[in-house]
Amino acid sequence: MARWEPNARERLVRAAIDLFAEQGYDATTVTGIAERAGLTKTTFFRYFPDKREVLFAGQELHSRTLAEAVAAAPGTATPLQAVAAALDALAATFTDGRRAFAARLLAVIDANDELRERAAFKHHQLAAATAAALRERGAPDPAAGLAAELGVRAFDAAFARWSDPSEPRTLAELAHEELDELRSALAVLD
């Protein structure tokens, strides 16, 4: 019988980011991550299929958060207004505790091809979930896909700025600012 371990998932994520940053992604093993977290390898595999997925554990929850907030936006909201509401909902799930790890997380991903590839897929999946929710509320294609892409781009850019501890604005404020900037950029494409 497995012993219940408080915050096992969060401890594993933090241990993994620490080890990836200290000794590199390739040199880090699942056993090493579990040990650093004070847990067993069996516990690790209860939460994650492999060491890579530790860094993308939020994908399912983030997708659901975005999709539910899009669905809950007022019927009169435009696609971009619904997306803005979804960014608020997603930003609200990021605690200050996570902020302390954000810069290291981004640096680890950026240093490794396999992780950058996985990050591109996460971006794609979040945008797909958001686009599906926009279609559900009647947004036509390809506008639904574009609005979703703008939202995920805005969030990624905001997250990178928020990872700097000297940034005074909240993640939601930054996400709105980035979304506004993307919206303005649409005017100069053509």
Added chain:
Amino acid sequence: MARWEPNARERLVRAAIDLFAEQGYDATTVTGIAERAGLTKTTFFRYFPDKREVLFAGQELHSRTLAEAVAAAPGTATPLQAVAAALDALAATFTDGRRAFAARLLAVIDANDELRERAAFKHHQLAAATAAALRERGAPDPAAGLAAELGVRAFDAAFARWSDPSEPRTLAELAHEELDELRSALAVLD
């Protein structure tokens, strides 16, 4: 000494797509692909690091084609006009011989998580190369990134339509049509 094999790369790509379609991606080995192509495993590894990369062999060349065409567009071209020129250049590299494999290629990718992930990364990399070329010619951010994203989206959508042999339009025509549709969709986001 390696014997020169005519069209080895192309033969390996076709053998791989055939086998992935016939027996599934997971059940197909590098040895099997090489055998089907009438080549050795050593020849395979001269062209590709693993079986997955066979399907994404064009990424480097496509990136370069897009970037060079953006750079070569007239100085007066808007970001989207430069992107449209890049789509023409990219479409011109797709022969009818490749069209015969397009539908099977898309079906193989769609059936496998690992391949869909890799395809998302290719999309990301093509957009990044295009965006960098747009920045080089003075397009500001985030407009450069957005115009590039629209271009790669248009190409992906056009490629899917072109993979249907009953589609009478050329790949370039379809890409322009998709880009126009994306451009019109920008107006209904807000």
